[in-house]
Amino acid sequence: MSAEIRSREMIERLIAFDTTSRNSNLALIDYVRDYLAGHGVESRLTHDESGAKANLYATLGPDDKPGIMLSGHTDVVPVDGQEWESDPWTVIEREGLLYGRGTSDMKSFIAIALSYVPEMLARGLETPINLAFSHDEEVGCVGVHGLIRDFANLPVKPFVCIVGEPTEMRVVSAHKGKRSYICRVKGHECHSSLVHTGVNAVEVAAEIVAHLRKMARRFRDEGPHDRDYEPHYTSVHTGTIQGGTALNIVPKDCRFEFEWRYLPQHDPEAIFAEVEALARSLEPEMQAIAPETGIAFEERSAIAGLDTDPGEEVVALVRALTGGNDTGKVSFGTEAGAFQRAEIPTVVCGPGSVEQAHKPNEFIRLEQIRLCEAFMDRLLERVCRGG
Numbered sequence: 001m002s003a004e005i006r007s008r009e010m011i012e013r014l015i016a017f018d019t020t021s022r023n024s025n026l027a028l029i030d031y032v033r034d035y036l037a038g039h040g041v042e043s044r045l046t047h048d049e050s051g052a053k054a055n056l057y058a059t060l061g062p063d064d065k066p067g068i069m070l071s072g073h074t075d076v077v078p079v080d081g082q083e084w085e086s087d088p089w090t091v092i093e094r095e096g097l098l099y100g101r102g103t104s105d106m107k108s109f110i111a112i113a114l115s116y117v118p119e120m121l122a123r124g125l126e127t128p129i130n131l132a133f134s135h136d137e138e139v140g141c142v143g144v145h146g147l148i149r150d151f152a153n154l155p156v157k158p159f160v161c162i163v164g165e166p167t168e169m170r171v172v173s174a175h176k177g178k179r180s181y182i183c184r185v186k187g188h189e190c191h192s193s194l195v196h197t198g199v200n201a202v203e204v205a206a207e208i209v210a211h212l213r214k215m216a217r218r219f220r221d222e223g224p225h226d227r228d229y230e231p232h233y234t235s236v237h238t239g240t241i242q243g244g245t246a247l248n249i250v251p252k253d254c255r256f257e258f259e260w261r262y263l264p265q266h267d268p269e270a271i272f273a274e275v276e277a278l279a280r281s282l283e284p285e286m287q288a289i290a291p292e293t294g295i296a297f298e299e300r301s302a303i304a305g306l307d308t309d310p311g312e313e314v315v316a317l318v319r320a321l322t323g324g325n326d327t328g329k330v331s332f333g334t335e336a337g338a339f340q341r342a343e344i345p346t347v348v349c350g351p352g353s354v355e356q357a358h359k360p361n362e363f364i365r366l367e368q369i370r371l372c373e374a375f376m377d378r379l380l381e382r383v384c385r386g387g
């Protein structure tokens with residue numbers, strides 16, 4: 001077996017773009033567009049409102065037939081405050097591992113797909129391959145919606161999708177969904193000796209937080225349950241809270257953030273409706289003292305759960321491409337749920353491990369890259385002429 005990997009140069013190039021989600025990803029997108037154009041492949045870009053970020057979608061082979069979509073996000077999480085032993089934006093190899101921000105999550109998959117483009121085109125594609133590279137996944141799968149909306153302008157949609165998030169090349173057919181919110185409680189400030197004339201925003205927030213904790217226990221104890229997940233229930237959690245200025249002032253503001261990571265069969269709207277109903281029930285007492293008080297929620301992110309039927313064609317197809325036969329479920333969210341909601345049967349399968357994602361000294365094993373390249377070789381056998 002050859003020790004060299006064919007996609008190394010492309011991995012190095014993509015890692016070198018600092019595409020931390022807060023930055024523009026256009027330098028990377030332009031590079032990919034130019035690379036594809038150099039092979040005679042046109043790209044469709046869909047920009048965000050600021051114009052500083054874009055998704056890229058391209059079709060290799062016939063554009064009037066449904067294809068197999070290879071999907072990945074171009075953004076990475078920040079390196080701020082992390083102790084890196086090498087430059088995060090320069091790939092270095094040590095003992096069979098390639099280090100760099102995004103090596104596992106998830107530029108290697110994109111780079112491997114891109115490095116197969118010349119061979120795909122040279123061999124000729126009977127079944128098209130669609131490339132879909134998004135922006136702003138790491139901040140709540142925000143960017144991919146623009147790409148999905150653009151499907152309405154295409155002659156055909158892909159018939160299956162493979163999201164190359166790191167699963168160590170195992171086929172993942174289901175993952176939890178996630179919702180996150182900011183809650184702002186507006187109270188009424190006064191001297192703390194006159195509590196009856198104020199509305200204590202911290203205490204109102206505490207009632208909601210305590211209710212969220214009750215919901216968390218209820219989901220844990222009463223379900224729904226699915227033993228394939230860890231934890232095997234919908235988890236609810238409050239992550240930050242700020243409020244108050246001094247002990248002798250009844251606080252007028254409190255803000256907290258909370259989330260749930262829900263089983264695909266759990267309705268996130270129903271969960272939110274319960275929290276909102278509680279908030280509405282607290283407001284009359286607040287507003288009887290000061291009418292300007294109240295409780296507001298802002299949705300921060302909504303990641304759809306993925307629940308692809310193990311009997312779907314995409315599961316058998318991708319299993320065959322990996323050479324394995326197990327199908328798993330994971331607790332982290334991906335863009336796969338959004339593609340499933342757009343009625344494209346989707347699985348998650350990509351090189352690297354989520355264990356290394358988001359951490360300092362992120363790496364991918366060369367072995368994982370070889371497995372993904374073998375996957376691409378099998379994919380080409382399947383989609384190319386005479387294959």
Ligand SMILES: [Zn+2]
Nearest residue numbers: 073105106165
């Ligand atoms: Zn990712």
